[in-house]
Amino acid sequence: MTGEDKDILSILQRNSEKGFRLLMGKYQEPIYWHIRRLVVSHDDAQDATQETFVRVFRNLGQVKKKDSFAAWIYRIATNEAFRILDARKAETMDLDASQENIKSLMADEYVDYSDLETVRLQEAILSLPPKQQLAFNLRYYDELGYEDIAGIIGATAASAKANYHIAKEKIIAYMNNHSE
Amino acid sequence: MGKDYDLSKIGKRMPYKVPEGFFKEMEERIWEETGHAPAVPAPNRRAILPAALKWAMATAAIAALLFLANLHPSKDNAGSLTRIEEAYERLSMEDQAHMLEIYQEDLFINH
Numbered sequence: 001m002t003g004e005d006k007d008i009l010s011i012l013q014r015n016s017e018k019g020f021r022l023l024m025g026k027y028q029e030p031i032y033w034h035i036r037r038l039v040v041s042h043d044d045a046q047d048a049t050q051e052t053f054v055r056v057f058r059n060l061g062q063v064k065k066k067d068s069f070a071a072w073i074y075r076i077a078t079n080e081a082f083r084i085l086d087a088r089k090a091e092t093m094d095l096d097a098s099q100e101n102i103k104s105l106m107a108d109e110y111v112d113y114s115d116l117e118t119v120r121l122q123e124a125i126l127s128l129p130p131k132q133q134l135a136f137n138l139r140y141y142d143e144l145g146y147e148d149i150a151g152i153i154g155a156t157a158a159s160a161k162a163n164y165h166i167a168k169e170k171i172i173a174y175m176n177n178h179s180e
Numbered sequence: 181m182g183k184d185y186d187l188s189k190i191g192k193r194m195p196y197k198v199p200e201g202f203f204k205e206m207e208e209r210i211w212e213e214t215g216h217a218p219a220v221p222a223p224n225r226r227a228i229l230p231a232a233l234k235w236a237m238a239t240a241a242i243a244a245l246l247f248l249a250n251l252h253p254s255k256d257n258a259g260s261l262t263r264i265e266e267a268y269e270r271l272s273m274e275d276q277a278h279m280l281e282i283y284q285e286d287l288f289i290n291h
Binding site: 017020021024028029032033036037040042046049050053054057058108110111112113115117118119121122140141168171172175176179 | 198199203206209213214
């Protein structure tokens with residue numbers, strides 16, 4: 001756990017509102033964007049983020065000082081995101097979840113379609129298998145270490161690193177093929 | 181073969197947007213939902229717990245003494261009980277705990 005995270009937890013014990021604001025200030029936006037990149041829809045990302053933090057605050061007592069606090073929060077967020085994706089898959093009876101996510105990308109109200117290159121990059125990420133998607137997002141956007149990523153995706157650090165590099169190669173290939 | 185696509189051209193830019201004031205509103209909703217009191221263990225919980233246990237044990241020991249006194253009623257029962265309580269109160273916490281332990285483990289007292 002980083003010194004900053006230890007400080008936040010310590011403040012939470014003395015002044016719950018101040019600690020809450022500090023924790024939200026540090027993690028709310030990164031966690032929302034992490035979930036959003038996975039579920040695409042703003043409404044679903046909002047629900048999953050809210051549920052993530054409710055769970056985080058109700059289970060803070062379970063965090064151990066030796067553990068990475070960031071990895072713990074991201075793991076809860078990832079579970080919430082996949083819970084939504086599983087429910088979506090069950091609703092649509094569509095076996096190809098990545099296609100379903102790309103459809104969401106094309107339909108969401110809060111997507112800027114004028115920035116085509118970024119839309120294409122998200123399509124490339126969404127076309128990857130879940131572990132590669134997670135490894136890429138957590139490394140590229142959230143800049144987490146491979147140890148933390150491994151803890152989140154349930155793999156070894158070496159496997160997390162391999163997943164990231166394979167994902168990056170696939171994304172570059174996708175972008176090469178889809179560039180105008 | 182053409183040059184590979186350079187991801188640094190996009191960097192962390194994303195096409196996703198959020199409504200105006202979204203994060204502030206969500207923070208308030210979460211604050212409302214978590215009951216304003218995030219569950220973090222209080223400091224020195226371990227130090228507090230044995231003290232609480234000691235008091236519970238001491239109370240149980242008094243109950244045990246009262247029970248013993250009732251097994252052997254005498255004319256001066258009220259006075260005996262008072263003396264027992266006073267004697268018990270004078271014991272250290274460790275001795276009180278020891279008495280309780282004996283009471284709990286003694287088959288003849290308990291059955």
